[in-house]
Amino acid sequence: MHILWDFDGTLFNTYPAFTETMYKLLKPEIRKEHIFEQLKVSFSHAARTFELTEEDIAVFKKQEKALSPVLKPPFPYAEEVLRYASKNVIMTHKPRNEVEAILKHYRWEHYFDEIVAGDDGFPRKPHPAAYEYLHRVHRIDLAIGDRELDILPARELGIKTCLFQNDAAGADFYLNDYRLFIDKIAASF
Structure with missing residues (x-):
């Protein structure tokens, strides 16, 4: 996945x-x-x-x-989902140096094949350009975000979506805790 x-x-x-x-x-x-x-x-x-x-x-x-x-810890069990996936990429508005500093602190750099950061020149979400690029290069199966604007570009591209700790309408899947990922989402792929 x-x-x-x-x-x-x-x-x-x-x-x-x-x-x-x-x-x-x-x-x-x-x-x-x-x-x-x-x-x-x-x-x-x-x-x-x-x-x-x-x-x-x-x-x-x-x-x-x-x-x-x-002061910016990972969510519990997110690392298990990262391990489960065969490929992980990030699309964030956060500047690259801040993303890399946090990933390095938690020793998570190796989980990600690519990062599209806020200073990489792509339009901000919900514009789909960064998602289009990542999907073209990495064939994305699922987009996970905590806000509706995180899933809108994926839906536009026909990619399955998951909202984390948010029950706004429009996602394919909903999670409040990553412990449930395997049972609720992975089994659907």
Whole structure:
């Protein structure tokens, strides 16, 4: 099975660290749960919702980049799914150097045949260009992401989709825990 992975919120549990970083920029009466919900839509959505200035955005990005990979751990059992797959690729908006630093910290670099990162020149999701490229080169069987915008390009290309910890309509499969991958998804291929 060839799997295309999103990074933040799918392979790595980064949103709690992102939430904490944004919380420090905002008024204390804004609940962390509300920040988390907005960030899960997208960073630009959260920035608009909380009326972040360009300066606020620059501060957030600088602080987020400085966070230790220890604060961005992999989701439990994701590594078992990586081992199960015959090929794994990543498509993320995150800059390549940040992706590689986290993968190196957890010694996961060897699991991935290719990474398309946010600074590689492809249009942002949900534009399908990066997915088209990865599918052409690697013949993707399944795209896994935590947000609807992660699965829209795959659906457009006829690739099976899985939403992780998200029950929005439109995915072929849904997982809240990677322990269930073999029973719920792998058996379908």
